[in-house]
Amino acid sequence: MENGAVYSPTTEEDPGPARGARSGLAAYFSLALLPWYRRVLKGLQLLLSLLAFICEEVVSQCTLCGGLYFFEFVSCSAFLLSLLLLIVYCTPVYDRVDNTKVKSSDFYITLGTGCVFLLASIIFVSTHDRTSAEIAAIAFGFLASFMFLFDFGAMLFEKLQESQLRKPENTTRAEALTEPLNA
Numbered sequence: 001m002e003n004g005a006v007y008s009p010t011t012e013e014d015p016g017p018a019r020g021a022r023s024g025l026a027a028y029f030s031l032a033l034l035p036w037y038r039r040v041l042k043g044l045q046l047l048l049s050l051l052a053f054i055c056e057e058v059v060s061q062c063t064l065c066g067g068l069y070f071f072e073f074v075s076c077s078a079f080l081l082s083l084l085l086l087i088v089y090c091t092p093v094y095d096r097v098d099n100t101k102v103k104s105s106d107f108y109i110t111l112g113t114g115c116v117f118l119l120a121s122i123i124f125v126s127t128h129d130r131t132s133a134e135i136a137a138i139a140f141g142f143l144a145s146f147m148f149l150f151d152f153g154a155m156l157f158e159k160l161q162e163s164q165l166r167k168p169e170n171t172t173r174a175e176a177l178t179e180p181l182n183a
Contacts, residue, residue: 045078049117071121075144085110107155111148114151124138
């Protein structure tokens with residue numbers, strides 16, 4: 001028997017991405033799409049919004065509960081939205097969806113979440129009963145809202161840099177109109 005006949009049915013030329021040092025779920029999880037400062041901001045958004053939600057859930061009684069309920073809704077929503085965005089960026093879902101739509105969604109979701117979280121924290125400050133759990137929730141809420149807004153600022157800065165790179169050199173409108181199209 002030839003060696004080719006013996007080994008060809010069982011030999012695998014390309015083992016694929018699911019084998020080797022990174023296997024299982026780790027093979028599909030990568031933080032390489034985000035710069036290091038955005039990874040830190042996304043991680044802090046996730047952690048701080050979760051801590052704000054947990055601290056708010058510990059509150060056992062309230063006199064003016066509207067601010068507490070609004071803060072509860074916003075902190076939980078912020079946690080789930082930041083988790084969703086992190087999953088999209090760190091898994092193969094990012095490759096299957098239009099990248100510009102993901103970045104645009106991230107841009108507006110981060111801005112909206114940061115502003116609403118800041119508003120919820122301000123409302124909760126004005127209606128809380130001064131318990132330690134409420135104060136901790138408010139502190140984590142303010143910190144989380146600032147992380148969302150810092151992340152928005154970082155994305156805005158990146159967008160402005162990209163637009164500066166794509167901007168043509170200093171040509172005036174008159175020069176552009178007088179040049180022939182086929183030149």
